[in-house]
Amino acid sequence: MVAATTVEGAARSRFRRDAEAWLAENVSEYWRQHRGALEEAEETRIRAEWDRKLYQGGYAGLSLPVEYGGQGLGLAEEVAFGELAARAQAPDGLGRIGKILTAPTLIAHGTEYQKSTYLQPILSGEHVWCQGFSEPGSGSDLASVACSARRVDGGFLVRGTKTWTSFSRHSHRCLLLARSDESAPRYRNLSLLLLDMHASGVEISPIQQISGSRHFSETHFDDVFVAEEDLVGEEGEGWKMAMTVLANERGAVEGITRYVEIRADMDLLLECCSQPGEAMEQLESLNIRVEIVRTQVSKAVSRQDDEVAFLRSAMVLKVMWSELWQELTSLAAKLSCPVHRAHWRHQYLESRSATIYSGTSEIQRNIIAERVLGLPK
Amino acid sequence: MSAVDEMGLGEVGVVASEALREILARAVGGSPVASYVNERPLSWDSVRQGDWDMLGAAEEDGGAGASLRDLVELARVWGSAVVPSPLVPTLMAKRWSPAARACAGPVTVSVPTRASGGRAVTPFGVEPDVRVLLDTEGDGVVAKFVVVGADPYAPSLRLAEGGQATTWSGVAAAELRVVWAAEATGCASRMLGDAVAYVKERQQFGQPIGRFQAIKHHLANAHLLAEQAETAVILASLEPERAPAASRFAFDASLRVIEIAVQVHGGLGFTWEMGLHMYLRHVSALRELAAGLPA
Numbered sequence: 001m002v003a004a005t006t007v008e009g010a011a012r013s014r015f016r017r018d019a020e021a022w023l024a025e026n027v028s029e030y031w032r033q034h035r036g037a038l039e040e041a042e043e044t045r046i047r048a049e050w051d052r053k054l055y056q057g058g059y060a061g062l063s064l065p066v067e068y069g070g071q072g073l074g075l076a077e078e079v080a081f082g083e084l085a086a087r088a089q090a091p092d093g094l095g096r097i098g099k100i101l102t103a104p105t106l107i108a109h110g111t112e113y114q115k116s117t118y119l120q121p122i123l124s125g126e127h128v129w130c131q132g133f134s135e136p137g138s139g140s141d142l143a144s145v146a147c148s149a150r151r152v153d154g155g156f157l158v159r160g161t162k163t164w165t166s167f168s169r170h171s172h173r174c175l176l177l178a179r180s181d182e183s184a185p186r187y188r189n190l191s192l193l194l195l196d197m198h199a200s201g202v203e204i205s206p207i208q209q210i211s212g213s214r215h216f217s218e219t220h221f222d223d224v225f226v227a228e229e230d231l232v233g234e235e236g237e238g239w240k241m242a243m244t245v246l247a248n249e250r251g252a253v254e255g256i257t258r259y260v261e262i263r264a265d266m267d268l269l270l271e272c273c274s275q276p277g278e279a280m281e282q283l284e285s286l287n288i289r290v291e292i293v294r295t296q297v298s299k300a301v302s303r304q305d306d307e308v309a310f311l312r313s314a315m316v317l318k319v320m321w322s323e324l325w326q327e328l329t330s331l332a333a334k335l336s337c338p339v340h341r342a343h344w345r346h347q348y349l350e351s352r353s354a355t356i357y358s359g360t361s362e363i364q365r366n367i368i369a370e371r372v373l374g375l376p377k
Numbered sequence: 378m379s380a381v382d383e384m385g386l387g388e389v390g391v392v393a394s395e396a397l398r399e400i401l402a403r404a405v406g407g408s409p410v411a412s413y414v415n416e417r418p419l420s421w422d423s424v425r426q427g428d429w430d431m432l433g434a435a436e437e438d439g440g441a442g443a444s445l446r447d448l449v450e451l452a453r454v455w456g457s458a459v460v461p462s463p464l465v466p467t468l469m470a471k472r473w474s475p476a477a478r479a480c481a482g483p484v485t486v487s488v489p490t491r492a493s494g495g496r497a498v499t500p501f502g503v504e505p506d507v508r509v510l511l512d513t514e515g516d517g518v519v520a521k522f523v524v525v526g527a528d529p530y531a532p533s534l535r536l537a538e539g540g541q542a543t544t545w546s547g548v549a550a551a552e553l554r555v556v557w558a559a560e561a562t563g564c565a566s567r568m569l570g571d572a573v574a575y576v577k578e579r580q581q582f583g584q585p586i587g588r589f590q591a592i593k594h595h596l597a598n599a600h601l602l603a604e605q606a607e608t609a610v611i612l613a614s615l616e617p618e619r620a621p622a623a624s625r626f627a628f629d630a631s632l633r634v635i636e637i638a639v640q641v642h643g644g645l646g647f648t649w650e651m652g653l654h655m656y657l658r659h660v661s662a663l664r665e666l667a668a669g670l671p672a
C-alpha cells in the first residue's frame with residue numbers, strides 16, 4: 001500500500017515535470033501576448049492548432065482509455081494538466097465539446113462502434129463537435145425539447161430548430177437531444193443522437209453575441225437522417241444520457257479549464273491593470289477565490305469514489321467559477337487599464353454568458369438545494 | 378492511504394477527527410448550545426486522559442505528530458459544537474513550546490485586537506488554572522494568567538481582556554490563524570446542516586418552507602460559501618503563502634453562512650434560547666483574534 005502510493009506519487013510528479021516542460025515549449029509567445037484581443041478567425045485557427053498540438057504531444061484525452069487514443073491516466077492527471085496549462089497561459093482548444101462532453105458520454109454509454117469511430121478524431125483535433133440541446137422554446141426547461149427524431153428505415157429523421165449552438169460552424173458532429181416519442185411521458189420521450197453536421201438538411205444561421213462575435217448559431221434540421229448506429233443508449237433514454245452530458249459540462253474537468261482562463265485574467269489584473277494600493281481588499285479576495293476554485297476541483301476529484309461527498313463538492317463548481325469571473329471582469333472594467341482596454345471590454349461582455357450557459361446560476365442553485373441539500377421539490 | 382487522494386490528510390487527522398466527533402456527540406450531542414455554553418460539558422480531565430492536548434506536538438516530543446492539514450480537519454469537527462473548552466489554544470501551544478508541554482493544565486495565548494483598542498484578548502482567560510504562553514520562541518515562556526477584565530461577548534470562548542500579550546515567532550501565529558479559521562468553517566457547516574433540517578420541518582402556507590425558491594437559494598448560497606470556506610482552509614494548510622488571504626476568506630464566508638442560518642429560522646433564529654447567535658459570537662470573536670495575530 002505504502003509502496004504503491006510512493007510509486008504513484010513519483011509517477012505523478014514525473015507527469016507534472018514533463019507536462020510543464022512541454023507547455024513551456026509549445027504555448028506560443030504570440031498567443032500569450034495577444035490572446036483576448038485577436039480577430040475571431042485567427043483565434044479560431046490558434047485554438048484548432050492547439051488541439052492538434054495537444055494530441056501530438058500526448059496530452060489529449062488524458063483520462064480516456066489508450067485503446068481509443070487516450071492516455072489511460074486519471075481525473076487527477078487531467079486536473080493537474082489543467083492547472084499547469086493555466087500557469088503557462090495555454091489556449092483553450094476548439095474541441096472542448098467533443099472532449100469534455102461527447103467523449104465521457106460515449107465512454108459511459110456508447111457502443112463499441114461509437115467509441116472506435118468517434119473518440120480518436122475528437123482527441124486528434126480533427127473533429128469538432130457541437131451540442132444541440134437548447135431550442136427557442138426550451139432553455140432551462142431542457143426536458144421540454146420539441147425537435148423531433150422520427151423513426152424511419154435504418155434510423156431517424158430529425159426535424160426542428162436548435163439555438164445558441166456554439167461551435168456549430170466549425171463542427172463535424174452534433175450531440176443532439178431530440179424528442180423521439182410523442183406519446184411517451186416527459187423524461188422518457190427523448191433520445192440522444194450523434195448527428196452529422198455535413199449531412200443534407202442542416203442549415204446554420206450565425207447569431208451575433210453581445211461581445212460582437214458570432215460564436216453560436218441557430219441550427220435548423222430539415223429531415224436530417226441519423227443512422228441507427230448513432231443513437232446513444234436506448235431509444236427513449238435521452239434524458240438519462242443528457243444528465244451524463246450535463247454532469248460533465250458542469251464538472252471537474254470543465255472547472256479546471258475555466259480556472260485556466262480566470263487565472264490568466266487575474267494575473268493580468270494584478271500585474272498590470274490595477275494601480276498600486278487600489279482596490280486591495282477586492283483584489284485579494286478575488287485572487288484567493290481563483291485559487292479556491294483550483295483547490296475545490298482537487299477536493300472534488302479526491303472524493304470521486306464517494307458519491308455523496310463528490311456531489312457536495314462538485315455541484316458548486318459551475319456557480320463558483322462563473323460568478324467569480326464576472327466579478328473579476330466587472331472590477332477590471334471599473335479600474336479602466338488603458339493598455340488593456342480592448343481586452344477588458346471584451347471579457348466584461350463575454351463573461352455575462354457564464355452564468356447563463358451550462359445551466360443558469362438560478363438553475364444551479366435549484367439543483368444544489370434539491371439534489372445536494374435535499375430540500376423538497 | 379494516499380496523500381493525494383485525501384488532499385494531504387494523514388492517518389492522524391482521519392482517526393482523531395472521527396474520535397473527536399464521538400466525544401462531542403457524547404458530551405453535548407443533541408442538546409441546544411445555549412444549554413451548555415455556560416457550563417463545562419467536557420472536563421479538562423477527560424481531554425487530558427485522551428491526550429488530546431498533545432495531538433499537535435511532534436512524535437519525538439511525545440505527541441501524535443498531526444500536520445497542519447490534520448489539525449484543520451480536527452478544528453472543523455471542534456467548531457461544530459462550540460464546546461467551551463481551551464482545547465484548541467492548548468494543543469497549539471503544546472505543538473510549539475516545550476514549556477507549554479510541561480504543563481498539565483490548559484495553556485492559552487493572548488492577542489491584542491483592534492476591537493479591544495489594542496488590549497490583549499485571551500480566550501479562556503477567565504477559566505480557573507489556565508496558563509498563558511507569553512513567548513513562542515525557543516522553549517517558550519509560560520505564566521499563570523491573571524485576569525484583568527472579562528468580555529462576555531462570546532460565552533463559548535470565555536474571553537478575558539487586558540494583561541500581557543503573547544510574543545510570536547516562527548510559524549506559530551500563521552498556524553494558529555489557519556486553525557482558528559478552520560474552527561470557524563466547522564461552525565458554518567454545522568449551522569448549514571441545522572438550517573437545512575429546520576426548513577424541511579417548518580411549515581408555512583401549508584408546506585415546508587424549504588420548498589420556497591427564495592429559501593432554496595439562500596441555502597444554496599450558504600452551501601456554496603460553506604464548501605468554499607472548507608476548501609479555503611485546506612488550501613491554507615497546504616500552501617502557507619496563501620494562508621492569510623485564504624483564512625480571511627474562510628472567516629467572512631463562514632460568518633455569512635451563519636447569518637443565512639439565522640435568517641431562515643425566522644423569529645426563532647433571533648432568540649437567545651435557540652442559540653444560533655452563539656455561533657455568530659464565536660466566529661466573529663475568533664475573526665478578531667485572528668486579525669490580531671502578526672502577519
Ligand SMILES: Cc1cc2nc3c(=O)[nH]c(=O)nc-3n(C[C@H](O)[C@H](O)[C@H](O)COP(=O)(O)OP(=O)(O)OC[C@H]3O[C@@H](n4cnc5c(N)ncnc54)[C@H](O)[C@@H]3O)c2cc1C
Pocket residue numbers: 130131132133134135138139140141163164165166167216353356357358359360361362363366
Ligand atoms: C454563450 C452561450 C453559449 C451556449 N452554447 C450552447 C450550446 O452550445 N448548446 C446548447 O444546447 N445550448 C447552448 N447555450 C444555451 C444555454 O444552455 C441556455 O441559454 C440556458 O440553458 C438558459 O436557457 P434560456 O436561454 O432559454 O433562458 P431561460 O430558461 O428562458 O431563462 C431565463 C431566466 O429565467 C430563469 N429561470 C428559468 N427557469 C427558472 C427556474 N425554474 N427557477 C428560477 N429561475 C429560472 C433563468 O435562470 C434565467 O435567468 C448557450 C448559451 C450561451 C449564453
